[in-house]
Amino acid sequence: MSYTYEYPRPSLTVDCVVFGLDDDDLKVLLIQRGVEPFEGRWALPGGFVKMDESLEAAARRELEEESGLRPGHLEQLYTFGEPDRDPRGRVITVAYFALVKLSAHVLRAATDAREAAWFSVWDTPKLAFDHADILNTALQRLKGKVRYQPIGFELLPPKFTLTQLQRLYEVVLERDLDKRNFRKKILAMDLLEELDEVEQDVSHRAARLYRFDHKKYRQLEKAGFNFEL
Amino acid sequence: MSYTYEYPRPSLTVDCVVFGLDDDDLKVLLIQRGVEPFEGRWALPGGFVKMDESLEAAARRELEEESGLRPGHLEQLYTFGEPDRDPRGRVITVAYFALVKLSAHVLRAATDAREAAWFSVWDTPKLAFDHADILNTALQRLKGKVRYQPIGFELLPPKFTLTQLQRLYEVVLERDLDKRNFRKKILAMDLLEELDEVEQDVSHRAARLYRFDHKKYRQLEKAGFNFEL
DNA sequence: CCGGCATAGTGTCCGGAGCACACCCGAGTC
DNA sequence: GACTCGGGTGTGCTCCGGACACTATGCCGG
Numbered sequence: 115m116s117y118t119y120e121y122p123r124p125s126l127t128v129d130c131v132v133f134g135l136d137d138d139d140l141k142v143l144l145i146q147r148g149v150e151p152f153e154g155r156w157a158l159p160g161g162f163v164k165m166d167e168s169l170e171a172a173a174r175r176e177l178e179e180e181s182g183l184r185p186g187h188l189e190q191l192y193t194f195g196e197p198d199r200d201p202r203g204r205v206i207t208v209a210y211f212a213l214v215k216l217s218a219h220v221l222r223a224a225t226d227a228r229e230a231a232w233f234s235v236w237d238t239p240k241l242a243f244d245h246a247d248i249l250n251t252a253l254q255r256l257k258g259k260v261r262y263q264p265i266g267f268e269l270l271p272p273k274f275t276l277t278q279l280q281r282l283y284e285v286v287l288e289r290d291l292d293k294r295n296f297r298k299k300i301l302a303m304d305l306l307e308e309l310d311e312v313e314q315d316v317s318h319r320a321a322r323l324y325r326f327d328h329k330k331y332r333q334l335e336k337a338g339f340n341f342e343l
Numbered sequence: 344m345s346y347t348y349e350y351p352r353p354s355l356t357v358d359c360v361v362f363g364l365d366d367d368d369l370k371v372l373l374i375q376r377g378v379e380p381f382e383g384r385w386a387l388p389g390g391f392v393k394m395d396e397s398l399e400a401a402a403r404r405e406l407e408e409e410s411g412l413r414p415g416h417l418e419q420l421y422t423f424g425e426p427d428r429d430p431r432g433r434v435i436t437v438a439y440f441a442l443v444k445l446s447a448h449v450l451r452a453a454t455d456a457r458e459a460a461w462f463s464v465w466d467t468p469k470l471a472f473d474h475a476d477i478l479n480t481a482l483q484r485l486k487g488k489v490r491y492q493p494i495g496f497e498l499l500p501p502k503f504t505l506t507q508l509q510r511l512y513e514v515v516l517e518r519d520l521d522k523r524n525f526r527k528k529i530l531a532m533d534l535l536e537e538l539d540e541v542e543q544d545v546s547h548r549a550a551r552l553y554r555f556d557h558k559k560y561r562q563l564e565k566a567g568f569n570f571e572l
Numbered sequence: 573c574c575g576g577c578a579t580a581g582t583g584t585c586c587g588g589a590g591c592a593c594a595c596c597c598g599a600g601t602c
Numbered sequence: 603g604a605c606t607c608g609g610g611t612g613t614g615c616t617c618c619g620g621a622c623a624c625t626a627t628g629c630c631g632g
């Protein structure tokens with residue numbers, strides 16, 4: 115089967131930058147390429163867009179195929195299209211960025227991926243194509259976004275302690291936050307539901323668990339509220 | 344001449360949302376299509392990407408070809424790729440968004456554009472394709488961006504009065520601002536150079552002119568300063 | 573020449589938010 | 603039962619943002 119056009123056309127791919135939080139390390143999902151070019155190199159999961167699927171659908175499909183993940187939050191990041199970014203010819207890639215609860219999923223490599231694994235974002239192997247640029251762009255976006263949209267919760271398990279939440283912000287923003295002020299601010303928003311449970315199996319006083327109240331957030335959002343820090 | 348591939352490929356276009364400020368109305372540049380589909384309809388300027396040019400270069404080229412404009416600020420906005428957004432088949436478009444000084448350019452329609460003209464963003468004709476969505480996305484971005492990056496200045500002539508600047512913000516943000524607070528804040532940033540000139544040809548007390556100090560801004564930016572409102 | 577008009581330009585006060593800061597609590601360990 | 607380790611809490615000061623109204627200047631017209 116072959117396809118003929120009057121003018122040359124680029125290929126179109128999607129790539130996904132998937133972040134996960136492991137205690138106090140921010141991780142990114144990488145796959146090891148099983149095919150040329152860059153066979154054996156680590157890269158962001160992604161692949162070609164089918165002719166009848168939307169870009170976002172393609173991103174979800176490729177991600178699931180190559181790693182088994184089905185992210186909650188997924189949004190378009192940026193489109194990379196330098197003429198020489200792929201040795202196979204002109205390939206445009208639309209990058210997506212996603213957040214997942216690291217605990218909730220098991221990785222499973224498949225299709226063109228030899229393996230899938232989490233790497234610390236501060237310490238990745240050399241990446242294929244321009245994927246290092248893409249990763250960087252995603253990190254910037256995450257930093258900017260986490261402060262004024264409550265997307266950070268996507269990285270945590272459903273029940274979490276305030277300390278975990280604070281650590282998350284500290285890791286993403288790369289700076290320390292004051293414990294009392296952080297708690298004061300986040301609780302004042304009235305978006306967390308205080309549970310009658312405490313964490314288990316810790317060798318010190320157990321911290322109270324909280325849950326993010328999505329419903330309340332949507333209400334406030336409609337009313338023109340804006341989340342900040 | 345024809346091009347044959349093993350798998351089907353989408354076409355790739357770029358489209359530009361160009362904003363200009365006319366006194367106190369925010370304008371967007373539209374062209375009237377001279378070819379099918381949507382012949383005669385107004386649309387955003389844009390066109391096909393060549394195989395050896397970057398996306399941004401394509402956006403600049405198309406914009407210049409169809410309207411004669413060469414924008415200062417140009418940045419990627421979003422990529423639109425719904426399978427049915429173009430009746431000719433699968434066409435992905437990378438949208439760019441640009442700001443120009445309305446006064447500094449003369450429009451000149453060419454190539455596939457029958458005509459080029461400025462329209463108030465609040466009152467555009469019916470647009471081709473999904474260009475209304477694109478315009479909307481651009482407006483949101485402009486609103487968000489103008490508050491924490493000094494891009495608004497791209498819309499004004501090099502020398503402007505504080506009142507002009509305030510109007511710009513009021514128009515973009517769609518709300519009134521307090522004159523004294525606005526002046527206080529903007530002057531406190533120390534990014535405006537006060538000139539020894541006043542506006543001309545007005546039938547009332549003439550306002551002092553200011554110029555944006557790009558050099559100082561870049562310095563502050565490096566030092567981790569951030570512009571806000 | 574004078575009065576009117578249109579916009580320029582300017583300072584203060586108040587309340588809320590951010591930030592710095594230190595101590596007691598509870599649970600498990602040895 | 604003493605120690606250790608993080609959990610959890612309140613206060614005061616400062617600074618910033620927002621509300622608010624009057625005088626100054628230049629042009630125009632009568």
